[in-house]
Amino acid sequence: MSETLVEHPLPGVALVRLNRPEARNALNQAVREQLAGHFNQLGNDPAVRCIVLTGGDTVFAAGADIRDMVERGAIDMLLRQTQRLWAAIAQCPKPVIAAVNGFALGGGCELAMHADLIIAGRGASFAQPEVRVGIMPGAGGTQRLTRAVGKFQAMRMLLTGISVSADEALAMGLASEVVDDAQVQARALEMATLIAAMPPLAVMQIKEVLLAGQDASLEAALMLERKAFQLLFDSADQKEGMRAFLDKRKPVYAGS
Incomplete structure (x- = not known):
């Protein structure tokens, strides 16, 4: 076993x-x-x-x-x-x-x-x-x-x-x-x-930035957060999430 x-x-x-x-x-x-x-x-x-x-x-x-x-x-x-x-x-x-x-x-x-x-x-x-x-x-x-x-x-x-x-x-x-x-x-x-059920790319970025930022200076950690935030605006899930919010419907996240 x-x-x-x-x-x-x-x-x-x-x-x-x-x-x-x-x-x-x-x-x-x-x-x-x-x-x-x-x-x-x-x-x-x-x-x-x-x-x-x-x-x-x-x-x-x-x-x-x-x-x-x-x-x-x-x-x-x-x-x-x-x-x-x-x-x-x-x-x-x-x-x-x-x-x-x-x-x-x-x-x-x-x-x-x-x-x-x-x-x-x-x-x-x-x-x-x-x-x-x-x-x-x-x-x-x-x-x-x-x-x-x-x-x-x-x-x-x-x-x-x-x-x-x-x-x-x-x-x-x-x-x-x-x-x-x-x-x-x-x-x-x-x-x-x-x-x-959340957008996978956003979830992964949140985890990565939170853990990496723990041992960095606040300035460096905020920079990591800002770059990850900006990066997510190139994801299809960001468009889906925001459009679903405006359309008052449930989003479907594909992880892309």
């Missing part, structure tokens, strides 16, 4: 599901490689306009597979080149929604933070507990978490390994929405469907 699954539940929407329930979806090397392959393929598929990433109804991902790491040395870890696998998710041009039920711990929390939106169930919990086993986050936990919640909340989580609830995560800026546990998947698919 594959450790990750890909489904196409709705037009324009792909669902990527972690499938290691016996290990609480722990992220071993095989899972990372499969995720990278899926996101590379889906990112290049013009029929896919939004991706939902989930671990299922009870757990998102309980972190890295400790059994796979306990006896590893530094060179072993270096040669894995896992940053290239994570980059396939981080650099995916399509919007990614993490649907989080249950634990999102360690690498699982980092995986969720690679998404563009996080829909969390009320029973979800987030943590970076690596310090408790003698290491630290290695897939962006110290950097993405700080950018999401700020220095002081990030330090609290990183230095103690404590978990935060879904409601705490929402208040801190680590989640987009919190819904009842039974509604997480449905809400993520509803959001994905809404995004998939």
